[in-house]
Amino acid sequence: MIAQELYDLLKTTFSDGILEAKLDGVIDPWVSVAPDRILDVARFLRDDERTQFDLLTLLSGVDMTKGTLAAVYHLYSMKRNHKIVLKTFVPETHPHVQSVASIWRTADWQEREAFDMYGMIFDGHPDLRRILMPDDWDGHPLRKDYQVPEFYNGMKVPY
């Protein structure tokens, strides 16, 4: 399926769960999904006979600036040989997204990374802890407004 067909299929199936899309003029066409519908959309895309997205190649967090965070899902189907990108946008003040770790196991650690670096909360994640930074670290370092602390456990951090 090409991106336009995938988008039409999603739009007819989920109507208001699908917010916007950019299908032309980009390398990876993307569809933006409401953060509280992403689990349904993911399950549909994996299980439906026409889509069969069996592989989540990448899940990343993004700081869109102006108080918005995003989770980006790069999906690929080994069986159908097609791909699509999903995005969910959430406000920094309420960064809750449904976890898709129950759909693709590989999402487990990648969601933990997005939590660690951007502070996104993945509801329903089996074990949402930091994965890279120390457990007692303050803040989420890849946020654009992040300030490096002067000291960490008595060690000076800046050069």
Add this chain to the structure above:
Amino acid sequence: MGLLNQRFENGNVLLTSVDDVLAWGRLSSLWAMQFGLACCAIEMMATGASHYDLDRFGTFFRSSPRQADVMIVAGTVTLKMASRIKTLYDQMAEPRYVLSMGSCANCGGPYWEHGYHVLKGVDRVIPVDVYVPGCPPRPEALMEGLLKLKEKIRKERLILKQTA
């Protein structure tokens, strides 16, 4: 012993000081602690492997800090790792030495400005004897660093305390 053959015609005796013998013994078998942190560790492994053969200097890797004389800090010291390095250093028996290998361990390297997670120099948590510059240093540079450390040990006096 080819070097020493036919040099001691007047009997089987060599005159030296206890300190010299001790220093010679210690510097000739500098056991290094077996751990690596980042890309520099790859170069350290190459130095230990057959082509550069660190063994011929009496240096090979031990997996326990209790058996190690020198800690080669090869790579990026993250803040998360820094406390572990301190613990490992404390576990080494004295006299112990630290060789900081590469820009990262020396001063933060490429992470000096934006590395929120990197300790800007391992000398902020443990004392360093020799700094080897480079990103990464070539095996020759690491060997040079070890030879420099040997020079330092050769001058140390354990029995005869230096008088000022």
